[in-house]
Amino acid sequence: MSAPNKQYDPVEVAALSAEAVAAARDEALAAIAAARSLDDLKAVRVAHAGDRSALALANAEIGALPPQARAEAGKRVGAARRDVAQALSQRQEVLESERDRRVLEEERVDVTLPWDRAPRGAEHPVTMTSQRLTDVFVAMGYEVAEGPEVEAEWYNFDALNFPPDHPAREMQDTFFVAGPEASARSGIVLRTHTSPVQIRAMLTRPLPLYVVSPGKCFRSDALDATHSPVFHQIECLAVDEGLTMADLRGAINAFVEAMFGEGLRTRLRPDFFPFTEPSADVSMECHVCRGASTRPGGAPCRVCRSQGWIEIAGCGMVNPKVLVACGIDPDRYSGFAFGLGIERSLMIRHGVTDIRDTLEGDVRFSRAFGMEI
Amino acid sequence: MRVPLSWLREYAALGSDVAAGEVARRLTAAGLEVETVEAVGQDISGVVVGLVTAIEELSGFRKPVRYCQVDDGSGTPRGVICGAANFSVGDRVPLALPGAVLPGGFEITARKTYGHVSDGMICSARELAIGDDHTGILVLAPDAQLGADFVEYAGLADHVLDIAVTPDRGYALSIRGVARELATAYGVPYRDPAEQDLPADVAAESADVWQARIEDASACDRFVLREVRGIDPAAPTPLRMRIRLARAGMRSVSLAVDVTNYLMLELGQPLHAFDGSALAGPVVVRRARAGERLETLDHVVRDLDPDDILITDSSGPLSLAGTMGGVTSEVSETSTHLVIEAAHFSARGTARMSRRHRLSSEASYRFERGVDRELPLRASARAASMLAALGGGTIVPGCSHAQAEVPTVTITMAVDYPDRVAGRVYGQATVARRLREVGCAVVEPDLGAAEAGEAGGSGTEAAPGPGERATGRFARHEHGRHNRGKLRFTVTPPSWRPDLVNPSDLAEEVIRLEGYENIPVRSPRAAAGQGLTSRQRLRRTIGRSLAESGYVEVLSQPFVSAADIDRLGAPEGDPRRRAVRVANPLSEDEPLLRTTLLPGLLRVLARNIGRGSADVGLYEIGPVFRLRSSGPGVAPILRVDRGPAVAEITELNGALPDQPLRVAAVLAGEREQSGWWGEGRAAGWQDAIQAARDVLAISRAPSRITEGTPAPWHPGRCAALFVTVDGDEVLAGHAGELHPRVVSEFKVPARTCAMELDLSAILAAASLAGPEQAPRISAYPVATLDVALVVAESVAAADVEAALIDGARAADGAAGLLEQVRLFDVYVGEQVGAGRKSLAYTLRLRADDRTLTTEETEAVRDAAVAEATRRVGAVLRGAA
Structure with a gap:
């Protein structure tokens, strides 16, 4: 038979009673829930989970219990402490995220403010x-x-079959460069x-020849x-066989x-250029009204002046x-050429009215056109 | 060319239901572009032929006024007030009744004026929109039917087509030519007006007619004179003729002038009438002699050039051939004896003369574009008969006819040539028919073969046709490798088509008459192109980069004045003074082509600032033009009947001025704008120089920057930039702040900055750079060391940096430890002493294969500093 534990102290045992542990835990949980800020929570942590807290003290008492009572008391106190720790960490998380939200809220700016410090080119x-x-x-391979x-x-002129003194030459309103003598x-x-x-390309490049020449x-x-x-x-300009x-x-x-x-039709009509024979002017179906302005009841079109076609x-x-x-x-090779005014193209496509x-x-x-057209 | 539709209908048997708009469309499709169709005479109503039965001259008014009684056909005269006095009792006049509407919607009502009720209006030609004559009312012919509707009587309701005739189609500057096209377009019969109302033998010559001679056959190859005597100089021009002249845009002058103009419009043959009483001796066509002068009908006394073609008599020059008559032989209001000239003058000669004297007339316009050589006999005959009939004169039978032989043009064309041009098969019969419609005489190779050709057969072997051996410039077609057609046409173009000389001209006729809309479409086959060249790409990239860094591109006009170069402060002998001069500038103030882009850019900058855009950076990429050191060149005109020789091309290109491509930028105002964030930053020399450096960096051409000073720059704020081409360093350009004087001369803001570089030189340098080789990217840690170096203020940072780099490289050998040198601070002040500055650099060092030790990095740094000390006297700050 075993003898009673002589060191058994009824007063000290009271702190480990189920009621006392539960009360300490509940008190801690209530304080945690009541913490309004991270600072509050820090104080609560010291008071209810710190070394001097009721549950910490109770935990220290466990060793004083008779061996047969220790396991149960340990389980009880441990559970209570885990509950408190968990509540603390949950509360910490909530309060931290509240704080973060507040700080970010304070850092809010007007994102629509302009930042055009550098002028636009x-x-x-x-x-x-x-x-x-x-x-x-x-x-297309040109x-x-x-x-x-x-x-x-x-x-x-000459190489392009503008004969000297031909009216076609005069139609071009030419700027002449002064020579060594004024006359x-x-x-x-x-x-x-x-x-x-075209002439330069034909004189310097091998045939067949497919070139495009933009310029002033x-x-x-x-x-x-x-x-x-x-x-x-x-x-x-294309020069090739056949x-x-x-x-x-095409x-x-x-x-x-x-x-x-897509799908805009084109129309050729006879015209005259000395360097092409046959020659034609090219019109395209109006890209805006697509001919609708010429049909009965069609709304007038500003771009083609309700002609349905635009000469390009x-x-x-x-x-x-x-x-x-x-x-x-010329018995072996034939060629075709076509050309257009870039300003005219700009006027047609972008509604420029004054050159x-x-x-x-x-x-x-x-600047109005930006970086892509 | 303004063409009344009614006139065309006289010769093209067009259905009466054909609308003017449709006529315009068809003519345009055939190559005669109708620019406008104007309905005329359609807005007139209530005007009748009236008879003046009494005239009462009213007095007491500021101008003479008549109160007339005019019978409108009803038998009861109406009282009408009229301010004109050119008519008498018994005259027939156009009378607008109350309720009548005149052109422009002008309504006539009975109203009280000058003390009488004017119950209508007697009309002038201008009020009826059939001429600009408003000096008197329009007196009608005595046979005009009283009370007839005037619009019907005069044939007023019409359409006028305005046709833009291309310079190759001289024949279409006539009713004759346009009507022929119209008849062809509609497939209706055509009557040639040149074949109407001719004497039995149009070419009959007579010694009784004023004699004529051609002295220079290169000036004129046919010259015809006819005479009409006893003309009533006051005989009126018939109303319908006047109306047609007015509709065609010509003024009615006198019967003689009106008839010649009328026939010129109808036939295309310019005619000239001389006052026979003013002529002396035979009429001779010749070139002018030195010192000769002529006063032309526009009352300009002209000094004649030996190249001028003249009509002369024994007294000297009478007129500029085919261009304008002279005053001495002008037909006047007393001329009763007319000598009519119809000739075929050299197109080129007339053109040169017209240009030389800056004198373009209806006649010269036609001669330049080619007149039918067969017309002079016919047109002059019609003129004589019309003048005799309308002016009550007598024709002197026959004519004076001088001519020079002109070879006939025949063209040999493969039957399928039009097919090969158009990309579709027309067939021999169609081609022949179309050419005949144009007026050509066509000899077909073989009728049987023609049918086979029409059926699309090819390779038909046929015996050579009669025209096979005809000579012609394009006889070589017979040997052409691609001449699939073995059959050939021999084509003789009509006399009115001097523009038809080659097979391609004939092909165009066939293709246009068959309709351009019937040409098939073949999708393009891709050519084996290589895309943009690296230079072309680089040029684009440089432009784009400048735009992305805030500069706006400008395409300024290249015309400048010598003063612009002066304003830049360019010294004598400066290459910018070697400007190309335009012989005929738009503005005499700006006769030169730009030698630098800056004046144009500065002008645009000032314009922008004037328009309220204060913070502006602009750039331009384009050529400048500089005379070669040999001065202005003369480019030869090479032959065109074969390809030029290499030496010819070299000579030609060598005569052109230098045209290097340049890039320039100017900027003023704030480079970084002020705003809600605070103060901005004014544009400065640094920005301009950086723009230049960016261009060089993009090009990857090896380059160097140093201090520069030439005009137009601020002498202390100008950088010179160099690139290396083929081992030689060449000046690429300058950048910095403009000289204050230049700034004020160009009226741009103080401290305006600019840069200008020779892009041609940069592109040449860049093209030698080869593809960039990739750096090795080491993952080992970077070692960073800062050094502050004190140097004399005059030392260029670029030189210090170059010394640091070279020193570091020399120390670490092939290892390439120096990754970057970056200037992070410049200090001037007491701590470094007067006349000195401190430049603080960060050196970043890194090895490919290891972490560098302190000893290694310090050794590199010390070597770098030592080199800077050696080269530019740099002293490590704090070490002094």
């Missing part, structure tokens, strides 16, 4: 249009050919079109809303669809005389 819409037009041709803006008359002609002009680049041109037109002494053209007007039409259609919209380019089969002047056998806007360099004009 822009490429010129003529440049962007030129590049875009060029890229359409480059995608290469970009270039030539000088101050050009020999032979390239600009004598220099044989040099400011190029009136990009077509001399000059005509001695006084500046007004629709005329400018300085303007830009782009033209393409090219026909059917190929020309190239024009591909180009118009890429630039102005000149074209034709390379005149065999031009091939001859470039040393190309002077493209010349004056007002930053408001160019």
